[in-house]
Amino acid sequence: MDAKDILLGLPKPTTTPTPHGHQLLPLPADKKSRPPKESQRKPDGISREVYALTGGLAPLMPSVDVNHLKRRAQSENEKITWQWLPFTSSARKDNLQLYHWVRVVNGVPPSGDYSFAKYNKSVDVIKYTDDEYEKHLTDPMWTKEETDELFDLCERFDLRFIVIADRFPTSRTVEELKSRYYSVCRAILIARAPAPGDIAGHPLVKDAYNISQDVERKRALSMVLSQTKQQERRDAEVLAEAKRISEARKAAKGTDELEVPAMTDTVPDDNDGAAAAVDSLSPSPNAQFTSGAIAPPVSEIASTLASLRMMRVYLRTHALEQMVQAASSSAGLRTIKRVEQTLQDLGVNLKPKVPTKAVCAEHLELRKEILTLLNLQKQLQYKEAEGSSYRDGLYAETPGTPPKRVQRAVEQDRTFVPDSFSFGGERMGKRDQKRKAPGRLLEGPPSPAQSKRPRKFKASDG
Amino acid sequence: MPQNLQGECQPDGTNESTPKIQRIKITRPSEDSEKKIAVKRVKDVEVSVPIVYGTIAFWLGRKASETLSHKWTVYVRGATNEDLGVVIKRAVFQLHPSFNNPVRVVESPPFEISECGWGEFEIAISLFFHNDVCDKQLDLYHHLKLYSEEDSGPQSTKKPVVVETYNEIVFPEPPADFLARVQNHPAVVVPRLPATLSLPPAPVQEVHESGRGDTKDHTLSPWFVNFSEADELLKLAAARQQFLHDRCKLTL
Numbered sequence: 001m002d003a004k005d006i007l008l009g010l011p012k013p014t015t016t017p018t019p020h021g022h023q024l025l026p027l028p029a030d031k032k033s034r035p036p037k038e039s040q041r042k043p044d045g046i047s048r049e050v051y052a053l054t055g056g057l058a059p060l061m062p063s064v065d066v067n068h069l070k071r072r073a074q075s076e077n078e079k080i081t082w083q084w085l086p087f088t089s090s091a092r093k094d095n096l097q098l099y100h101w102v103r104v105v106n107g108v109p110p111s112g113d114y115s116f117a118k119y120n121k122s123v124d125v126i127k128y129t130d131d132e133y134e135k136h137l138t139d140p141m142w143t144k145e146e147t148d149e150l151f152d153l154c155e156r157f158d159l160r161f162i163v164i165a166d167r168f169p170t171s172r173t174v175e176e177l178k179s180r181y182y183s184v185c186r187a188i189l190i191a192r193a194p195a196p197g198d199i200a201g202h203p204l205v206k207d208a209y210n211i212s213q214d215v216e217r218k219r220a221l222s223m224v225l226s227q228t229k230q231q232e233r234r235d236a237e238v239l240a241e242a243k244r245i246s247e248a249r250k251a252a253k254g255t256d257e258l259e260v261p262a263m264t265d266t267v268p269d270d271n272d273g274a275a276a277a278v279d280s281l282s283p284s285p286n287a288q289f290t291s292g293a294i295a296p297p298v299s300e301i302a303s304t305l306a307s308l309r310m311m312r313v314y315l316r317t318h319a320l321e322q323m324v325q326a327a328s329s330s331a332g333l334r335t336i337k338r339v340e341q342t343l344q345d346l347g348v349n350l351k352p353k354v355p356t357k358a359v360c361a362e363h364l365e366l367r368k369e370i371l372t373l374l375n376l377q378k379q380l381q382y383k384e385a386e387g388s389s390y391r392d393g394l395y396a397e398t399p400g401t402p403p404k405r406v407q408r409a410v411e412q413d414r415t416f417v418p419d420s421f422s423f424g425g426e427r428m429g430k431r432d433q434k435r436k437a438p439g440r441l442l443e444g445p446p447s448p449a450q451s452k453r454p455r456k457f458k459a460s461d462g
Numbered sequence: 463m464p465q466n467l468q469g470e471c472q473p474d475g476t477n478e479s480t481p482k483i484q485r486i487k488i489t490r491p492s493e494d495s496e497k498k499i500a501v502k503r504v505k506d507v508e509v510s511v512p513i514v515y516g517t518i519a520f521w522l523g524r525k526a527s528e529t530l531s532h533k534w535t536v537y538v539r540g541a542t543n544e545d546l547g548v549v550i551k552r553a554v555f556q557l558h559p560s561f562n563n564p565v566r567v568v569e570s571p572p573f574e575i576s577e578c579g580w581g582e583f584e585i586a587i588s589l590f591f592h593n594d595v596c597d598k599q600l601d602l603y604h605h606l607k608l609y610s611e612e613d614s615g616p617q618s619t620k621k622p623v624v625v626e627t628y629n630e631i632v633f634p635e636p637p638a639d640f641l642a643r644v645q646n647h648p649a650v651v652v653p654r655l656p657a658t659l660s661l662p663p664a665p666v667q668e669v670h671e672s673g674r675g676d677t678k679d680h681t682l683s684p685w686f687v688n689f690s691e692a693d694e695l696l697k698l699a700a701a702r703q704q705f706l707h708d709r710c711k712l713t714l
Contacts, residue, residue: 309634309635311634312598312633312635313598313600313632314632314634315602315631315632316510316629316631348701349694352698354689354691354694356630362698362699362702366702369702
């Protein structure tokens with residue numbers, strides 16, 4: 001007796017379950033009124049309970065046309081019963097009788113073999129006579145008993161060699177068993193064949209089992225599969241490098257082709273050789289910035305020297321060009337231009353007029369010194385910029401890390417200093433001055449950072 | 463069949479700590495697929511041959527015509543005018559295609575070609591060395607200049623346009639035979655040989671039938687430029703000092 005009901009004009013709902021079971025009446029709490037004839041109609045094709053699962057409302061679009069549903073063929077004219085009947089299977093050697101449900105049509109049970117019997121396949125394992133064994137199959141490594149046992153197991157286990165290896169009385173590897181089995185089969189085949197030509201096409205005769213190759217293949221496979229992701233990446237990198245190098249070499253030498261180490265399945269072995277070749281010819285890609293300023297040119301220079309030595313004859317100017325290129329390999333175009341500008345300002349020819357060995361060496365050294373100093377300048381500016389930005393804002397937030405980074409870089413800077421100053425001979429003054437600059441940056445930081453600084457700093461600390 | 467000289471093979475790149483090991487390496491030249499003879503080379507001894515190559519061009523003056531205005535000579539000479547014939551077997555000068563027989567081969571020193579013409583072009587010079595020196599050729603390029611760069615006053619038949627380039631031919635690992643032959647020759651710069659090094663006996667020197675191969679008294683020798691290494695060295699050393707001095711001050 002709800003006001004809503006009266007207003008909506010619904011028939012009086014019963015909220016209490018009646019003794020007859022509950023009625024399919026909508027509850028009054030619903031927002032919308034349901035069509036009143038809903039409870040009287042039962043939709044066709046699906047039972048009432050299932051229909052109720054949908055919430056009592058028919059879907060807007062019929063998802064499945066009722067007429068499309070399968071209709072049991074001849075469900076009217078036949079009488080179908082299900083019976084619990086015994087059966088036998090041709091796949092079984094014993095006469096075991098089992099029972100199962102059978103669909104009986106008009107009192108007639110189905111005929112025919114057990115439907116799964118056809119899946120009972122097995123391998124035809126060759127059977128040899130003792131005579132044949134004596135004649136063709138004797139082997140120093142295998143006794144007759146062992147061979148017989150092997151064949152028996154093969155028959156039982158359908159050539160599942162892993163299982164056979166497990167069951168084999170003496171310990172033999174899977175590959176050994178396979179090898180013995182296949183060689184026996186092959187020998188028998190050849191012995192029994194009326195003419196050799198008949199079986200020449202047989203796969204066992206054409207490609208005999210090669211035990212060493214199989215062992216090697218499995219070893220290589222397991223190595224490849226057990227490689228870590230990092231190793232995989234490194235291998236891919238090395239292969240790419242080797243490919244690039246071999247292509248570059250081919251382009252350089254024209255018809256004189258060098259052989260790239262053959263990439264076989266045994267990838268790890270070949271990678272050692274390729275890696276060695278790669279390392280000697282190209283700089284390591286993992287160099288950091290500050291040490292990177294030195295490392296690539298050094299290896300470039302070394303490789304240039306090596307390649308020059310490989311040439312039987314060359315011009316001094318050519319050698320100088322190569323060395324200059326190698327030394328400036330890490331520098332950008334602008335830096336190189338600045339080096340050249342500096343040389344000109346000093347009154348030095350960009351290409352020496354009298355390129356003797358000594359002159360070229362001096363020239364190269366001068367270029368390297370200019371390059372080094374330009375790099376240093378750049379780094380110093382960079383660090384100072386960093387330092388000032390840290391001092392201003394970010395400093396307060398992460399006091400630990402920034403000063404450490406600055407100081408580590410500055411320490412590396414210091415390694416450059418002795419080299420360039422030894423020539424000028426004005427050592428101490430400059431070194432102290434250089435220290436002061438970074439020292440200023442590190443004034444504020446908390447003690448953990450400071451304690452990590454080497455005691456060399458003592459002079460400017462106090 | 464390659465000759466195997468036993469007991470003297472040394473792998474590359476090893477540090478010599480025991481002085482009695484001879485530093486002679488046996489290599490098989492990989493490019494020579496035809497002659498598989500092992501060449502005995504001397505490691506760590508760099509032989510260089512200072513050369514000067516270039517052109518000298520004279521204006522023909524009254525005798526000049528449209529097509530033949532200059533007489534010029536292209537040459538390769540020793541930097542100190544010594545005989546290059548000890549090292550160079552022949553020189554091939556590749557002239558402009560408009561010349562008759564533009565490929566000029568000179569089989570004996572002095573290695574030079576004289577011609578008349580009107581145009582400037584690039585000359586390719588290929589140097590071929592004696593068999594015991596090197597089987598690879600060396601290529602040089604030089605641009606022939608007929609007209610001088612300075613304010614072109616009237617050209618003079620007396621004053622030629624000279625363009626010379628100094629360079630050095632470097633043999634990083636010279637064959638032992640070659641080294642033995644030239645170790646005392648003025649045209650070749652040989653560093654101090656290590657005391658342990660023993661070279662094969664030098665073959666008898668051939669005397670050039672056509673006279674001397676050096677260019678000391680060459681007709682054009684008055685025009686030869688004197689390339690002094692000392693000047694450049696001094697300048698470089700001074701530059702290095704000055705550079706560091708200035709730059710360091712500026713940096714700090």
